[in-house]
Amino acid sequence: MTTAVDSTRSKRDAPYEGPLLDVRDLHVEFVTRDGVAKAVNGVDYSVRAGETLAVLGESGSGKSVTAQAIMGILDMPPARIPRGEIRFRGRDMLKMGKEERRKIRGQEIAMIFQDALSSLNPVLSVGFQLGEMFRAHQGASRKEARDKAVELMDRVRIPAAKQRVNDYPHQFSGGMRQRIMIAMALALEPDLIIADEPTTALDVTVQAQVMDLLAELQAEYNMGLILITHDLGVVADVADKIAVMYAGRIVETAPVHELYARPAHPYTRGLLDSIPRLDQKGQELYAIKGLPPNLLRIPKGCAFNPRCPRAQDRCRAEVPELYPVTEDDGAPLAGRGSACFFWKETLHDR
C-alpha cells in the first residue's frame, strides 16, 4: 500500500521524458463457442503528454478493445492477451500486479465512455458517484468528497452545481451527463484520458460544447488524450495524429493534415471518398464495396483485400506490415506509415 503511494509521489517529482503511453505489438483474442475471434492483431501506438491521438475505425475494428486492454477492464476470460506490451511511463502494465494496476486506473489513466446513462449508477446521486473517487483513492471524508464533487461539476460547467449535486443521473440531459462523465474522469487529475466515442450519442450542437470542453481541459492539464471514434469530422477537428484501424490492425498512421490531404492506404482513401461532398450532389456516392470482415474469419493476407480496388495476388497471400511512408525522393514523412504494399501508388492517387 505504502509503496504504491510512494511511486505516485516520485512520478510527480521527476517528469518522465518518453511517451506517456506506448503500446507495442498488442494482441487480444476472445474465445467464443465458434472459435477464437482475433479482435486486436498487433497494434502499436504511443501518446505523449498534451497530445491527441485519434483512433479511427468501424465497429469491430478493435479500437475499443485496445482501449479496454489499456485500462485493464477486459473480462478475462473470454478475452486473453497472448502477446504485447502496454507501457505507461516506460513500465509494462501487463506485468504489474492487480493492486498496482488499480492504482493507475482512475488516478493516472481515466476513461470516458460513450453512453453516459448506462455508465452511471442510476440509484446513486451524481454527487455521491463523483465523490466516491476521492473517498476510494484519497480517503476523503463524506463532506470533503461532496465539496470536491461540486467543484468538479463547476469545472465542467454544469449550471447550479451546488443545487444539482444531489440529483440522480436521469435528471440530467444527455450533454450534462456526458459532462459528469468527463468530471469523473478528471477527478484525480490523470495524465492520460481515453475517450471512447465520447460524443456519438449526443446531438451536434451539444457535441460541439462537449468536445470544446474536453479540448480546453486537456490543454489546461497537459493531458494525453486518446480519442476513439468513427467520425471523420470530429477527428479533423481535434486530433494531432491519427491511427486508422481495420480488422484489429493499424492500417495507417499519419499527422492529421497529412492523412486528409494524402491518404496512403486504400481503406482510408475509401472512407474519405465516401463522405458526401457538395460538388457530387445528384451523383452516386463513392462506396467501399462489401462488408467489414468477420473476426472469426479474417481474410488471408491483407484483411482489406476483398474490398480493395487495388488488390493483387500478393495482397491475398502476404500480410503487409506498417511500412514507413516517404516522399518520392525518399525523404521521410514523420509519423507516417501505411500497411499497404501499394502505399506509394495510393499516395499519388488523386
Add this chain to the structure above:
Amino acid sequence: MTANGSSALGATVPEEVAFAQEVPRGEPILEVRDLVKHFPLTKGILLKKQVGAVKAVDGVTFDLMQGETLGIVGESGCGKSTLAKVLMNLEPATAGSVRYKGQEISRLSGAALKAVRRNIQMVFQDPYTSLNPRMTVGDIIGEPYEIHPEVAPRGDRRKAVQDLLDVVGLNPEYINRYPHQFSGGQRQRIGIARGLALKPEVIICDEPVSALDVSVQAQVINLLEQLQSEFELSYMFIAHDLSIVRHISDRVGVMYLGKMVEIGTDAEIYDHATHPYTQALLSAVPVPDPTARESRDRIVLTGDVPSPANPPSGCRFRTRCWKAQDRCAAEVPLLAAPFWLGGAARHDSACHFAAEREVGQSAAEREVGQSAAEREVGQSAAEREAGKAGSGAD
C-alpha cells in the same frame, strides 16, 4: 377508374382502392397543415387528470412533392420522429390535417386507412430491433402481403419477395435465412425491401443509415437514390447527419422543439440559412477537413433544448438565441419568407430577425448569446407561467 400501372414493380391496383390518380412530378403528394401532436401528461392512478402535455409536434406545415426528397433535420427531441409516426397514422394527430393526393387522411380508420397505409411506408432506424429475429427474411418481407393480399396473390409471393431481394442488392437465395445471419447494412436492405413490398409512393425514412458503419452508409444511400428514380418514389428523409441530408435531399426542413423553423431548397438552407438555429446547427457540424479547423466560425449554443412540455413563449429558440429581443418572447414568429430579404435568402424562415449570417461577427454574437442565456436563467416562474398561458391561447 384507371389502373395505376406505374406504381412500383408494375402491378395493377384493384378498383376498390382510392388514391389511384397520378400526381404529376413537382405537385404535392402529401400536404401537411398545422399538424399537432400532444402527448398528455396525467396525474393520479384511478382518477387520471391531465396536468399538461408534451408538445412533440406543435403546428407543422409543409408539402411533400411527387418524386422529391424532403430532408428533415433537427436535434433529438425536436419532434421529427413523432412527425413521421403521425404521418404514418401510427399515432393519431391531435389537430391539423394531412392530405394525401388531396384527400384528408389523418382521421381515417378501417379499410380507408388500410388503403392509405399501403401507399405510405416507412424504413426504420435500427435494423437490429425492427426485424423480428424469429421470422425468416421471406416472412418479414412477405408479411405486408398478408395484410394487403391484393398486391401479390398467395402463389406469387415467394417470387415477389425474391424480386425484392434482388432489387435491394441481396441474393434471392437468402430468402430462408434469419436476420441474425446478416450484417447491419444487409439488414437495412431487408428493411428497405419490406418498405417497398406494397409498391408505395411515399417512403418515410427515419434515420435509415445512422446505425450503420461509415463504409456501409454510402452503399445504402446509393440504393435509396437508385430506388427513387426506378420507382418514382417520394421520400421524407429524417436524419441528423447534415451532410448526408444535403446529398440526398431536394428540399430541407429544419425542426426545433416541435416547430418547423426553416424550410427551403438544399442550397437555400445550407448556403443561405436565415434562421439563427439553422446557422448554429450548421456551424456545429464537424467538417472532415483539418485545414478548416482554424478558419471555422462556430456558434456554440449555450444550454440544452427546453422541455417540450413547457416550451418558451413566443419563439421557442429565444432562450438559446443570441439575437433574442423582447419581441421574440411576446410574438410567435410565423414560417414565411421574410419580405426584407432578397435572392436565395428569401425562403420560409420563422424568425423575426431573419438574416444571413455575416462571418466574422460571431464572437460578438456569442457574447450576446451568453447574456441572453443568463437572462433566461434569471427569468421568474411567473413569466414562465405567462408564457405558457400565451402559447395555450394560440
